[in-house]
Amino acid sequence: MLLPELNLTVEQAKALSIPVVRREVLQVLIDYVQSKVDAGEDLVLNFICTHNSRRSQFSQIWAQTASDYFGIPAACYSGGVEVTAFNERAVGSIKRAGFRVTKKGEVNPKYFVFHSDDAEPIVAFSKLFDDPINRANRFAAVMTCAHADENCPFIPGAESRIPVRYEDPKAFDDTAEEASKYDERSLQIAAEMFYVFSQIRSTK
Template sequence: MNPILQTTINKAKTIPISEERKAILQEFIQYIQQKVDAGKTVNLNFICTHNSRRSQFSQIWAQTAADLNGIEAACFSGGVEVTEFNERAVNSIKRAGFRVTKNGLENPKYFIFHSDDSEPIVAFSKIFDDSANAPTGFAAIMTCSHADENCPFIPGAEARIPVRYEDPKAFDGTPEESEKYDERSLQIASEMFYVFSKIKK
């Protein structure tokens, strides 16, 4: 693993999580635990409106946390509109220490690696029911209020769990842009590592 990524993960694990957030994450933990207890793969689809920032961060960090905790999980992401994986978020993932390769120009696919021998995490903007995602038997993790409130039904989802995050888009074009993207990425990392650390194998 890239030493920068290891440092980022170590930092994420030290971030305090409030009791209020832990209560929100408990349903998420219970869903994963039930799947593990049943010997089934954990399928998670992180959903926000444009599938460009928060849902991508969540997919990447959840897959990384699952892999490093030895939990068999397949993490996806999607939205209600296709845009692209925002370059500001991509740059934040690179700063965190992930190895990233890019394929294509319009709505490119990014292949993200947390270690030399890991399978790539494939990230690009898509509708939540895109063929790249699990069609059934997954938990829909709603990472933004807009998608949560405007998608009352997610076909194929066996659970719907709101885990909302503030959008770093609010800081686009400001001097705080990079800092706020990294802050959001780190918050999501901290919560994903917390969730998977609670799973008993």
């Protein structure tokens, strides 16, 4: 049972049309998820971007929300190649989307992101992709930015590497369009993650 405001955002995301070119990109991820479900194996996704501050965080949060929504067990994580912080502009965007968020700490704080009253929180903070909180092996490395994809030729422990790149809303920082562009990117990622999990056939 999603939080009320979040449910409205999810309905908006589900109503968005996914362009054919993006469906082709997402099909690789769909096939991976389906293969794990069919095999009855743990599904672990690690969304990777250079700073683990915006796109990979959005992707982790929306993928975990979508998997829970559709009842497809998954462990969704995120990481980067440099540690910074979960960007406050991106945090603001997920709050506007309807997630309930609590914060702990000041330097690279941990954010506890809730999509419902009864689910465990999604723990979001900037970290390396091989941080102990992330599963170290048999996961799909989902590359959400070109820089990380092109500069990390090898991801230890990944059994699959899947590029699902997004444009960086950072380009609009400190402009009049800042909030709307962050929300636009978040909603795009929401729509695509909900599309991915909507395509999965349960073996139950």
